[in-house]
Amino acid sequence: MNCLSPSILSADFSKLGEEIKTVDEAGAQYIHIDVMDGSFVPSISFGMPVIRSIRKCTDKIFDVHLMIDEPIRYIDELVDCGADLITVHAESCKHLDRTIEAIKERGIIAGVALNPATPLTAIEHILEKVDMVLIMTVNPGFGGQKLIPYTIDKVRQLKKMVQERKLKLDIEVDGGVNLSNVETLMDAGANIIVAGSAVFGGDAEENTRCFLNLINGG
Numbered sequence: 001m002n003c004l005s006p007s008i009l010s011a012d013f014s015k016l017g018e019e020i021k022t023v024d025e026a027g028a029q030y031i032h033i034d035v036m037d038g039s040f041v042p043s044i045s046f047g048m049p050v051i052r053s054i055r056k057c058t059d060k061i062f063d064v065h066l067m068i069d070e071p072i073r074y075i076d077e078l079v080d081c082g083a084d085l086i087t088v089h090a091e092s093c094k095h096l097d098r099t100i101e102a103i104k105e106r107g108i109i110a111g112v113a114l115n116p117a118t119p120l121t122a123i124e125h126i127l128e129k130v131d132m133v134l135i136m137t138v139n140p141g142f143g144g145q146k147l148i149p150y151t152i153d154k155v156r157q158l159k160k161m162v163q164e165r166k167l168k169l170d171i172e173v174d175g176g177v178n179l180s181n182v183e184t185l186m187d188a189g190a191n192i193i194v195a196g197s198a199v200f201g202g203d204a205e206e207n208t209r210c211f212l213n214l215i216n217g218g
């Protein structure tokens with residue numbers, strides 16, 4: 001299934017609850033929640049208290065993207081805060097397999113993310129174990145960047161690997177996605193679309209509807 005996951009990193013935090021309700025009511029299926037620690041990525045965003053608090057605003061899938069060192073330390077607490085899907089970076093885990101197992105043990109959806117320059121071979125052995133692969137289409141850390149073109153071919157290669165192995169997993173793209181490039185990314189094989197500034201940078205309701213039109217083939 002094709003889904004939109006608006007990234008609240010670009011939302012107006014002074015009215016975060018309203019912003020989430022807007023994209024929820026406009027039809028977005030996921031809410032993308034970027035957690036940054038100032039170490040794995042240069043910036044710091046927000047953490048558990050915010051996630052726990054916004055859980056009250058929507059029943060949509062909380063798609064938590066952890067850009068933090070050794071994310072295994074926080075899996076349990078994040079699930080308790082309401083995470084439905086946790087994605088960890090292959091680059092940030094000393095023991096990626098163990099970290100994925102820790103997510104799955106809590107009965108939620110497990111994702112693994114790759115930075116633009118990290119090859120797909122980094123995840124070839126755990127592909128059978130994850131529900132989703134997130135291909136970063138910018139270097140993680142900030143919203144509003146421009147998509148790095150070579151990452152589109154990486155999505156294509158991943159899709160091929162998934163088909164060859166007859167796996168059923170979602171491919172998410174994150175970073176610099178907008179209404180002009182989303183169809184190219186979907187043609188390459190992506191089916192979960194993260195968009196931050198392209199949703200919250202203007203009329204979030206209208207932008208969500210426009211994305212959903214394209215995502216649903218309209």
Ligand code: DX5
Pocket residue numbers: 007008009010032034065138139140141142143144145174175176177194195196197198
């Ligand atoms: C970047 C984050 C993204 C970011 C996307 O490190 O992982 O989710 O919010 O923002 P845009 O869509 O503006 O590139």
Ligand code: ZN
Pocket residue numbers: 007032033034065174194
């Ligand atoms: Zn993200």
